[in-house]
């Protein structure tokens with residue numbers, strides 16, 4: 653019933669004009685107490701709420717934001733979303749969740765749909781293939797997470813810093829044969845930046861690098877870890893906790909016990925299963941909070957576009 657009634661119907665049922673109903677709905681002055689109560693009674697009786705399009709035409713906000721994650725099963729993205737949601741709720745925003753599956757086409761479709769729905773803003777977990785052109789009309793109402801783009805607000809992780817901290821720690825522990833399992837360079841952040849940082853550290857510490865870059869999936873960690881294990885290897889640096897979980901299953905099955913694992917993530921699952929692992933916290937929780945705060949400030953005209961980088965820290 654709620655969706656079928658229009659302001660015109662409420663006006664007719666209340667015996668007043670449309671503009672009076674509009675004033676009551678917007679809590680504006682110029683309406684007598686008696687009329688206000690009469691209109692409110694009709695509104696409540698019929699569970700009426702003005703349509704999205706009517707509100708949009710009046711330039712009013714629905715206080716709805718969209719969060720486009722890349723994968724609903726990503727541990728790291730979930731940690732960021734977990735702090736983002738309360739930050740939005742606190743400010744009266746209803747978040748809706750969508751998934752891109754790393755497809756720029758799907759992001760384009762989602763954004764097009766959202767632009768028809770009077771959405772206030774979007775937090776987009778960015779990835780390789782997302783272009784400034786694709787996001788062009790969202791400049792003031794979008795915050796990118798995990799990736800930056802010219803002319804857009806973003807909250808990024810310090811990929812190089814995270815690897816440097818881990819390499820420093822492993823080197824200080826006496827490891828001189830540190831292998832690396834990561835993600836292909838087509839993925840600029842988790843892939844290229846983390847691997848390049850590993851190679852640079854190997855050069856700095858005069859270590860022989862040995863790496864394999866299978867991808868983001870746990871099974872890939874399991875399937876490929878053997879390729880970087882030699883009789884000399886004493887430590888294995890994993891670009892993500894998920895890869896480390898896959899690798900550790902392999903090590904367990906093969907009863908390889910004297911290898912120090914290290915990874916970027918510090919996710920609760922990793923801490924629970926492998927408290928002995930050396931991890932770096934890239935700041936997923938902080939990133940979620942900051943992205944939500946930036947978006948809210950931005951869409952309310954209280955903040956300029958900002959590029960934020962969350963510092964990594966040893967856990």
Ligand SMILES: O=P(O)(O)OC[C@H]1O[C@H](O[C@H]2O[C@H](CO)[C@@H](O)[C@H](O)[C@H]2O)[C@H](O)[C@@H](O)[C@@H]1O
Pocket residue numbers: 722725726727728729777778779780797798799809835839840841842843868891892893894895916917934
């Ligand atoms: O295995 P996960 O818990 O999913 O963590 C793996 C990495 O996920 C994130 O990076 C990936 O998604 C980003 C969008 O959120 C994308 O920009 C990046 O290219 C992907 O690799 C996260 O940013 C990394 O810190 C995680 O290590």
